[in-house]
Amino acid sequence: MRSYQQYCGLAKALDVVGDRWTLLIVRELLIQDACRYTDLRDGLPGIATNLLARRLREMETAGLLTREEAPPPIATTLFRLTPRGRELKPILLLLGHWGAPLLSKLSRQDAFRTHWLSLPLEHHLVDRAPSLPPLIIELRTGDQSMTLETVAGKVKTRLGPASHPDAVLVGPHPLVFDCLTGKLELAQAVAAGLQYKGDPQFLSRIRKEPHPQPRTKPPSRRKGQPGRLS
């Protein structure tokens, strides 16, 4: 990117991360830690391959990431954020939070990768009952499943299914996301096509505000099946 040439920290930051795709590449590396070129390309639907290669070079020069050549048995290049690059994480979280209201129904045909849920979910889910046994929730949406697990008052995410989840959410990703974050009440999400197995209380345990939109009268709670599911 052409420099703004302004003596201003914000302008200097944008000189480095203001290019198209750059912050989304940082997103991928924040979520996936060590990425191969093809992992990145797969997590960035729409990017042209030459542009990805160019950005990776520029970001390496700028000190945002490093490129590790793995030795012959593995024989692949791994891209990883430097500490300086990882310092962008709080900014990405805030920006993502700022942009969340723009995820409307109109975005339903947008590309989606399950791992994109990781940062926003870890950012605004909590464990409101850390003294209870750990809670495990499996999400089945998008290109792969994802598991949420409460640890030390927080919610950690990882890719892949859970072996003994307390609850399972299955459905289109906008429903799963809105239901988890509390934008949609569970009953509304179920009415819209979400499948939920487990005790509904588990959901309110990890939402920051259990009833964020009491615009209409609060929907009546439905009993789920408590206990572990296989």
Added chain:
Amino acid sequence: MRSYQQYCGLAKALDVVGDRWTLLIVRELLIQDACRYTDLRDGLPGIATNLLARRLREMETAGLLTREEAPPPIATTLFRLTPRGRELKPILLLLGHWGAPLLSKLSRQDAFRTHWLSLPLEHHLVDRAPSLPPLIIELRTGDQSMTLETVAGKVKTRLGPASHPDAVLVGPHPLVFDCLTGKLELAQAVAAGLQYKGDPQFLSRIRKEPHPQPRTKPPSRRKGQPGRLS
């Protein structure tokens, strides 16, 4: 900007504010509140006038700012951030802070406007002695002077000179900025060409860490003239 078309809050945020110049326009409106077109153009050296007009239209459409047509006596258009636009402030502060280390000596020939100091200074200066009488510091650098004043444990900035400052800093903007934020110790800044009038203690009163880089032995404190200056 062409949409990333990804179901991700960050990608949606970048769809709106990821265009070149957009966040710098937000910076201007955060600092100056109500701006005329020419104020904006002056605060954004390097922008092409047609591009500014286009961005303002797009940002109005996106709900970031409003355009007020002032009645005939004033006869000018005022641009102002909406609350939604103002929600970007913490993000800009973080990004500006992240970019601050990039403001090196190499940036000395970059364009500069005094009001750009406003956000970073208010962001990381504090009043470490709020029980003392208010402190007033005048900066003379860049295109106009700026006044710092302690209020309720914080430091507020405004453009223009102070009538009875406790201290005055005169010199090139990188020196004034580094000296205030503590990147440079006062003695170093003075040695580099900064003029400082007032008690050196006043500086450590508003810095978050009074001695941030004791790599070399701490420079000996020089006595200044305490008390008010005219």
Added chain:
DNA sequence: CAGCATCCGCTTTGATACTG
């Protein structure tokens, strides 16, 4: 003068094809 719109050359981006 404030607030643009138009034109033109250059740079960046996007899409696709191809390679060690």
Added chain:
DNA sequence: CAGTATCAAAGCGGATGCTG
């Protein structure tokens, strides 16, 4: 797997001109 090469389209920067 990890890119490079090529080319068309879009975006940007700079100059200039127009309108109240």
